[in-house]
Amino acid sequence: MIDLHSHTDESDGSLTPKQLVDLAQNISLEAIAITDHDTFAGYDKALPLAQSIGLDLMQGIELNSHAMINGSATARYVHILAYFPLKPPQGEFVSWLSDTRRERSQRNQKLIASLQSNGVDITLAEVEAKGRTLTGRPHFARVLVDKGYAKSLQDAFHRYLGEEAPSYVHRESLTTLETVALVRKSGGIPVVAHPIRLGLERAAERGFLEAAKSAGLLGLEVYHSEHSPELQQYYLHLAGELNLLPTGGSDFHGPSVKPDIDLGTGRGGNVDVPLSFLTGLRQAAARL
Ligand code: AMP
Ligand code: ZN
Ligand code: FE
Ligand code: FE
Secondary structure (H helix, E strand, O other): OEEOOEOOOOOOOOOOHHHHHHHHHHOOOOEEEEOOEOOOHHHHHHHHHHHHHOOEEEEEEEEEEEEEEOOEEEEEEEEEEEEEOOOOOOOOHHHHHHHHHHHHHHHHHHHHHHHHHOOOOOOHHHHHOOOOOOOOHHHHHHHHHHOOOOOOHHHHHHHHHOOOOOOOOOOOOOEHHHHHHHHHHOOOEEEEOOHHHHOOOHHHHHHHHHHHHHOOOOEEEEEEOOOOHHHHHHHHHHHHHHOOEEEEEOOEOOOOOOOOOEOOOEOOOOOOEOHHHHHHHHHHHHHO
16 A cells, blocks of 8 residues: 655644655555655655655655636636656756745735734744644644634634635635646656546546646546545546546645545555556656
8 A cells, every 4th residue: 555645744744754654664565655745745744754764755746736717717726646656857847946935925915914804812922833834824723722712623714714704815826737747847746636626527527637638637536534435446547547646645745634544554444555656657757
């Protein structure tokens, strides 16, 4: 069993890179990918540790993008996983990432101001103390819970941080098609993460994936903690029909962030990713 979707505390997970690597070894995973949001810092720290214990670790990242449906930008967010199975990203990808993190910290300043004007007394320093390489809305949510402004992380998103909340502040992102093209240009393998979250009817979803494929999409995340067994079978079939590489992972964030999701096995054992998916990614990367 392998797990191609996991987060460390360098983005919004709760385990350190070392704790994640140790856990993967303890549960006898054959390979993992670290796919933090917008940073390779967790992967970079984990790599020597993984090598020293003989764990196969693949470089990955999870990027936010916005969908263009019928030619217009929508508020629908699409997560793109980018894998680098054989070599690290080439060209401008790494500098683009640091621009993205800079844009994110500007959004965070606006979000603090917006929360304060909505009567929430928290500071950027308090929020940044929860994060490492980057600070995101999940870190805001933890402070809101700690300070009694919200009952749970979900409640914090509902009342203050989510798209429907009055204090919401938008973060700029590329379109999905631009993101896919950027990943390809850097030598990576772009994959649509947890397609269930697109929230599209099957025909529209298929059309969306076909459009992304024309822009260079290479894979589809078929196994994921939020996909039922039936849905996993459907996505496996769809990936075959669209000639997309199947991938999968738990989207593990650590016990204190998502206590119901386990590394490797997902939610209640609903994820079980075969080693052949990783082999497929490596073979595809060798042909690029
Ligand atoms: P950011 O990149 O800082 O805008 O934060 C985005 C992250 O917040 C996502 O990757 C999710 O992990 C989390 N998130 C977004 N919406 C929600 C929600 N409604 N409930 C819980 N977590 C959310
Ligand atoms: Zn996350
Ligand atoms: Fe995601
Ligand atoms: Fe994720």
